[in-house]
Amino acid sequence: xxxxxxxxxxxxxxxxxxxxxxxxxxxxxxxxxxxxxxxxxxxxxxxxxxxxxxxxxxxxxxxxxxxxxxxxxxxxxxxxxxxxxxxxxxxxxxxxxxxxxxxxxxxxxxxxxxxxxxxxxxxxxxxxxxxxxxxxxxxxxxxxxxxxxxxxxxxxxxxxxxxxxxxxxxxxxxxxxxxxxxxxxxxxxxxxxxxxxxxxxxxxxxxxxxxxxxxxxxxxxxxxxxxxxxxxxxxxxxxxxxxxxxxxxxxxxxxxxxxxxxxxxxxxxxxxxxxxxxxxxxxxxxxxxxxxxxxxxxxxxxxxxxxxxxxxxxxxxxxxxxxxxxxxxxxxxxxxxxxxxxxxxxxxxxxxxxxxxxxxxxxxxxxxxxxxxxxxxxxxxxxxxxxxxxxxxx
Numbered sequence: 036x037x038x039x040x041x042x043x044x045x046x047x048x049x050x051x052x053x054x055x056x057x058x059x060x061x062x063x064x065x066x067x068x069x070x071x072x073x074x075x076x077x078x079x080x081x082x083x084x085x086x087x088x089x090x091x092x093x094x095x096x097x098x099x100x101x102x103x104x105x106x107x108x109x110x111x112x113x114x115x116x117x118x119x120x121x122x123x124x125x126x127x128x129x130x131x132x133x134x135x136x137x138x139x140x141x142x143x144x145x146x147x148x149x150x151x152x153x154x155x156x157x158x159x160x161x162x163x164x165x166x167x168x169x170x171x172x173x174x175x176x177x178x179x180x181x182x183x184x185x186x187x188x189x190x191x192x193x194x195x196x197x198x199x200x201x202x203x204x205x206x207x208x209x210x211x212x213x214x215x216x217x218x219x220x221x222x223x224x225x226x227x228x229x230x231x232x233x234x235x236x237x238x239x240x241x242x243x244x245x246x247x248x249x250x251x252x253x254x255x256x257x258x259x260x261x262x263x264x265x266x267x268x269x270x271x272x273x274x275x276x277x278x279x280x281x282x283x284x285x286x287x288x289x290x291x292x293x294x295x296x297x298x299x300x301x302x303x304x305x306x307x308x309x310x311x312x313x314x315x316x317x318x319x320x321x322x323x324x325x326x327x328x329x330x331x332x333x334x335x336x337x338x339x340x341x342x343x344x345x346x347x348x349x350x351x352x353x354x355x356x357x358x359x360x361x362x363x364x365x366x367x368x369x370x371x372x373x374x375x376x377x378x379x380x381x382x383x384x385x386x387x388x389x390x391x392x393x394x395x396x397x398x399x400x401x402x403x404x405x406x407x408x409x410x411x412x413x414x415x416x417x418x419x420x421x422x423x424x425x426x427x428x429x
Contacts, residue, residue, distance in 0.1 A: 045113045052096065062320075063319065069083065073089060073091070078374070123301075124301075127150075142279055150186070162268070162275070164272075166294050170209075179211050182207070214286075217235055218234050218236055219286070222325065223280065231309050232254040233254060234253030235252040241392055251308060252352075253312070254312050279328055281301070282300050283303035284297075313349070351403070353401075354399045356397050357395045357416055357419045358393065366427045368427075373396055399415075
């Protein structure tokens with residue numbers, strides 16, 4: 036979009052720990068994006084008309100800076116509203132009611148129905164939807180149990196129960212279960228849902244955190260009967276909770292059975308997989324589908340899902356977060372090489388300090404066969420580590 040067109044386009048504010056993916060999707064929808072996050076990566080700024088730093092201590096969001104930025108954004112002309120992504124779960128209800136900030140586009144008060152573990156797992160039990168065992172008090176024997184914070188994200192809220200002396204007030208205990216870690220992205224409106232697709236989730240262990248989100252692969256082809264049962268579960272949940280817009284459900288797939296883990300009441304990073312696999316289906320990006328659902332109550336027409344879940348998509352896609360093995364500062368050569376690499380996203384600015392264990396960037400691949408994705412991501416991962424070694428050393 037040329038500068039004159041961008042200046043006349045409707046504005047949208049997107050906020051979270053990292054706003055890059057939503058910024059790119061919203062720009063594809065022809066929107067003038069105001070991005071708020073803690074990184075300010077080069078590709079975020081490239082696609083945003085304006086960027087605000089809302090970073091706090093470490094990899095956290097500063098509440099005061101967030102509200103200052105949102106109040107500024109709300110005064111901009113042609114502002115449609117605010118879409119949040121990962122990292123703002125604890126503030127979702129508050130932001131949906133707050134004055135002097137852009138209109139909240141997504142799940143506000145209704146998010147509590149699935150983010151509150153007491154309400155959510157009771158809902159699943161009533162609907163006869165399977166889930167791993169859950170307790171709201173510590174089990175006598177913590178072996179084989181996880182402790183999770185209900186307001187967390189990205190796997191950074193999950194720990195082994197036996198290694199936590201005192202769980203926070205928003206925590207609950209969930210029994211470790213077997214199965215392939217999966218998710219389904221769906222759009223909801225007026226208590227109905229349209230499933231976009233299924234994806235496999237990638238995790239890594241990081242210190243005391245056993246399941247940190249590290250990427251995804253998809254779309255995944257599921258047997259028609261299993262896909263239908265998962266879609267039915269999503270429809271039951273949406274009917275009971277009145278969720279709206281883009282959401283994702285995390286579940287474990289074990290043979291021909293599945294068990295639900297949680298629901299993320301916001302756009303998910305897996306949307307990038309489906310935009311890559313079916314680009315013609317989303318000329319306005321999946322953010323366009325989110326806006327249609329939230330603002331107009333319209334669900335997307337998705338001929339490839341869910342009934343065609345066993346059909347072969349034209350393309351498969353994968354994404355993997357690369358974490359730093361040791362601390363380093365991004366040199367100009369490193370930042371430029373990543374920025375010029377079409378497989379590299381979330382590109383750090385020149386001089387950005389990245390500590391050991393922190394994310395460096397996200398590598399993406401596409402392939403005509405799902406089985407090729409892991410090897411392709413491994414090659415990109417190795418290439419990025421080599422780039423760090425050769426271009427970001429004094």
